Each structure stands twice: as structure tokens, then as C-alpha cells.
Amino acid sequence: MxxxxxxxxxxxxxxxxxxxxxxxxxxxxxxxxxxxxxxxxxxxxxxxxxxxxxxxxxxxxxxxxxxxxxxxxxxxxxxxxxxxxxxxxxxxxxxxxxxxxxxxxxxxxxxxxxxxxxxxxxxxxxxxxxxxxxxxxxxxxxxxxxxxxxxxxxxxxxxxxxxxxxxxxxxxxxxxxxxxxxxxxxxxxxxxxxxxxxxxxxxxxxxxxxxxxxxxxxxxxxxxxxxxxPPTTFAMAEEAVEQFDDLRQAYHRVVDVRAQIDTLQPLVGLRDQRSNAEVSKAHALEMKRAFPAVRDSLHLAGNRDHLAKRKSRLPRPLRRSRPKVMAVLESLRNKTLGLGKSAHGA
Known part of the structure; x- marks a missing residue:
């Protein structure tokens, strides 16, 4: 050996x-x-x-x-x-x-x-x-x-x-x-x-x-x-660089999200305005649909008041003779109808 x-x-x-x-x-x-x-x-x-x-x-x-x-x-x-x-x-x-x-x-x-x-x-x-x-x-x-x-x-x-x-x-x-x-x-x-x-x-x-x-x-x-x-500091430096890169990317993501928030923030107020406008539109449509009936009702009430005022202005004797006049008119109408039937039969 x-x-x-x-x-x-x-x-x-x-x-x-x-x-x-x-x-x-x-x-x-x-x-x-x-x-x-x-x-x-x-x-x-x-x-x-x-x-x-x-x-x-x-x-x-x-x-x-x-x-x-x-x-x-x-x-x-x-x-x-x-x-x-x-x-x-x-x-x-x-x-x-x-x-x-x-x-x-x-x-x-x-x-x-x-x-x-x-x-x-x-x-x-x-x-x-x-x-x-x-x-x-x-x-x-x-x-x-x-x-x-x-x-x-x-x-x-x-x-x-x-x-x-x-x-x-x-x-x-x-x-x-x-x-x-x-x-x-x-x-x-x-x-x-x-x-x-x-x-x-x-x-x-x-x-x-x-x-x-x-x-x-x-x-x-x-x-x-x-x-x-290789000293351990090399690996630590590489790890630090990688972590810094991760932090930089995270920072850019935060900046991007903030920019998105700033861009989208006005949409909240616009959404509320649109909702209010939709409610106003629906109310206006309901008012439009109800208008003819309300208009006719008001028109009828006005005519009644006008008629009542006109009636109140008639002379008292004429107001008392109104039933008689109406009876005469009804009689004349009946006679007229009767003459029409006779002529039709002849």
C-alpha cells in the first residue's frame, strides 16, 4: 500500500x-x-x-x-x-x-x-x-x-x-x-x-x-x-430584485385600479339620474293616460255649473211653465208620430 x-x-x-x-x-x-x-x-x-x-x-x-x-x-x-x-x-x-x-x-x-x-x-x-x-x-x-x-x-x-x-x-x-x-x-x-x-x-x-x-x-x-x-448574498440580492419586481408590478396594478375607479366613478351618479328619469317618465305616462278622463270630468262639471247658472237666470214664470211647455212638446211629438203612422197605413 x-x-x-x-x-x-x-x-x-x-x-x-x-x-x-x-x-x-x-x-x-x-x-x-x-x-x-x-x-x-x-x-x-x-x-x-x-x-x-x-x-x-x-x-x-x-x-x-x-x-x-x-x-x-x-x-x-x-x-x-x-x-x-x-x-x-x-x-x-x-x-x-x-x-x-x-x-x-x-x-x-x-x-x-x-x-x-x-x-x-x-x-x-x-x-x-x-x-x-x-x-x-x-x-x-x-x-x-x-x-x-x-x-x-x-x-x-x-x-x-x-x-x-x-x-x-x-x-x-x-x-x-x-x-x-x-x-x-x-x-x-x-x-x-x-x-x-x-x-x-x-x-x-x-x-x-x-x-x-x-x-x-x-x-x-x-x-x-x-x-x-457563491456567497449567500448573491442569492439574497437576486431574491430582493425579484421581490422588488413583484412590488413594482403590484404598484402598477394599484395605479391601474385607481384609474379605473376614477373613470367609472361618474357612472354611479349617472345611474341615479337615469333611475330618477325613468320614474319621472313612468309618472308622466300615467298622467297622460289619465288626462282624457280627468278632462272630460272637469268639462262635465263645468257644463253643469254653467247650466245651473243659466237656469237661475230664467224668469220665474218661465221656470214655472217649463213643465207645461215640456208636456206640449211631448204631445206635439206624439201627434207627429201618429200622423206619420196613418200616412204610412193609407
Whole structure:
């Protein structure tokens, strides 16, 4: 058992198959006390570190060879697909006039990356990344990915038999029954992090950043962005901003309601005026319907008074002889009626 931090998982072995300019199989033991990777420009230092990043860093956050690619667009630099293809130079295409990459592996091909971790107390895990590209495919979105963690030191050449025409996931799972595999990186990372002693994804990103430390502008940036936990005041500030926004919206709603009240307030008085007008209208209609009868009644009463006054002005003898006159008139009327009947009979 090693006396260098026993119980702490440390990288003990790196294995590559067809990764970048490393064609074929490469097996590199890593010293537990520390390992220095040195070499001239283009010797493969960044290629080796990027192989580790392909397993230890979420695909959406990995930046291959970041230290040497500051200022380049991501599609201009190294990518997972270019590593699988073995891109080794870019030159002008005589036919199209564009810049094209030259590949070591232009047909259907695959890459395998294996990282073995040992805690110096008898526990070993191997993380494996399997990547496959069909003939003609050169985009990251076209890469078939399969990740796994096996509780042993494994020779990654054992996976080549399952990569002849794509990734044979079913046979891999049945062959390495004690391993855990997934084509989803999040599932894979959630499984290996707690077993290797990583508390969160930030530890993975810190490792990735330290591998490209040339891109750091200061140590402050390293500590602030990758080592220190975000202070609770940030969350409190965000919550305060959200609450202020809620209060502002509530204030605008109150102002709007007040404006509605001011606009609608006159309607109460107008409603009362209309109700009074309706009552007056109904009363006027009733008066109109009753007017003829009242008018006739008043007219009759007036005529009676007028007749009574006229009668009172007649001479007394004439008033006394009135019954006699009426009898004479009645007699004359009867006679007239009788003469009419006689003439009719003759």
C-alpha cells in the first residue's frame, strides 16, 4: 500500500485508442506522487489532457486545448469529432478554395479513452469513454457516445470488438456486467463523482480550468470562478430584485385600479339620474293616460255649473211653465208620430 495519501483516489493509468494523433493503442502509467508531462510544441501534451477532459468534463462545457485557442471560434479549434478523426493539419482545398482539415482516419472509425483511478487501499475504478463516427461524419452531433465505470483496472482494448459497426451497447453491458454504462453524460457523471470523492460538478470544471491555466487572467479569477462557493448574498440580492419586481408590478396594478375607479366613478351618479328619469317618465305616462278622463270630468262639471247658472237666470214664470211647455212638446211629438203612422197605413 502506498504511503501517499492512502484512501484518496488518484489517476494511475491513462489509455488511448485512436485519439487525435495517437493512432492505435497507448498505455501510460501515472505516478501517484505526481507526473510531469513535457515536450515541444505539437508533441501531444494538450492532446493527452484533452483526452482526460473528454471523460471528466461535461460535453457542453469542455473546451479542448483552450490555452492555445484564445480568440478562435469554437468550430475553428479542436473538437471531439476532430480528435476521433485524427485531424493533424489544416490547409487550403485546391478544389473549393476553403480551409479543410487533413485526417488520419477518414473512414468509419472510433476512439476509446480510459482513465484508471486507485485509492492505494485496494479499490480501483476505470472510467471509459467510447466514441464512434460513421464514414463521412465530421460533426460533434454525429458522434455516438457511450460512457462507463468499471470497478477494476481494465485494458480498454477489450472494447474494440464492440466498435466494429457502431457501439454495441447491449454486448458491452453483458460483457462488463459489474460496470455501469450510459449514453447520457449526466447519468455517468452522477455515478462516478461520489465514488471518486468529488462533491460537485464544480470540481470537474476546476480541473479542466487548471489544465488550461494559461487562459486565466489572474489567480483571483481562478479562486472566484472555480474554487469559492457563491456567497449567500448573491442569492439574497437576486431574491430582493425579484421581490422588488413583484412590488413594482403590484404598484402598477394599484395605479391601474385607481384609474379605473376614477373613470367609472361618474357612472354611479349617472345611474341615479337615469333611475330618477325613468320614474319621472313612468309618472308622466300615467298622467297622460289619465288626462282624457280627468278632462272630460272637469268639462262635465263645468257644463253643469254653467247650466245651473243659466237656469237661475230664467224668469220665474218661465221656470214655472217649463213643465207645461215640456208636456206640449211631448204631445206635439206624439201627434207627429201618429200622423206619420196613418200616412204610412193609407
Amino acid at each position: 502506498s504511503d501517499v495519501y492512502p484512501g484518496q483516489f488518484r489517476l494511475s493509468r491513462v489509455q488511448l485508442i485512436n485519439w487525435g494523433t495517437f493512432s492505435g493503442y497507448v498505455d501510460m502509467p501515472i505516478a501517484r506522487r505526481g507526473h510531469l508531462i513535457t515536450g515541444g510544441s505539437g508533441s501531444g501534451k494538450s492532446t493527452l489532457l484533452d483526452a482526460m477532459s473528454s471523460i471528466l468534463v461535461p460535453p457542453v462545457k469542455v473546451h479542448f486545448n483552450e490555452a492555445a485557442q484564445q480568440g478562435l471560434r469554437r468550430e475553428q479549434g479542436r473538437t471531439l469529432a476532430s480528435y476521433i478523426r485524427g485531424a493533424w493539419r489544416r490547409r487550403e482545398n485546391a478544389e473549393t478554395g476553403g480551409i479543410a482539415s487533413t485526417f488520419l482516419r477518414s473512414k468509419a472509425t472510433y476512439s476509446v479513452v480510459g482513465l484508471t483511478y486507485d485509492n492505494a487501499k485496494g479499490t480501483v475504478f476505470t472510467l471509459v469513454g467510447l466514441f464512434y463516427l460513421r464514414a463521412g461524419d465530421t460533426a460533434n452531433a454525429q458522434v455516438q457516445k457511450f460512457y462507463g465505470m468499471i470497478p477494476a483496472s481494465v485494458d480498454v482494448r477489450e472494447f474494440e470488438q464492440f466498435l466494429k459497426a457502431g457501439v454495441d451497447k447491449r454486448k458491452i453491458k453483458s460483457t462488463f456486467a459489474d460496470g455501469r454504462f450510459s449514453d447520457q453524460y449526466r447519468v455517468f457523471a452522477d455515478y462516478f463523482r461520489p465514488r471518486l470523492g468529488m462533491r460537485s460538478e464544480e470540481a470537474q470544471l476546476l480541473l479542466h480550468r487548471t489544465q488550461s491555466a494559461k487562459s486565466l487572467t489572474s489567480l483571483d479569477q481562478l479562486f472566484r470562478d472555480y474554487m469559492l462557493e
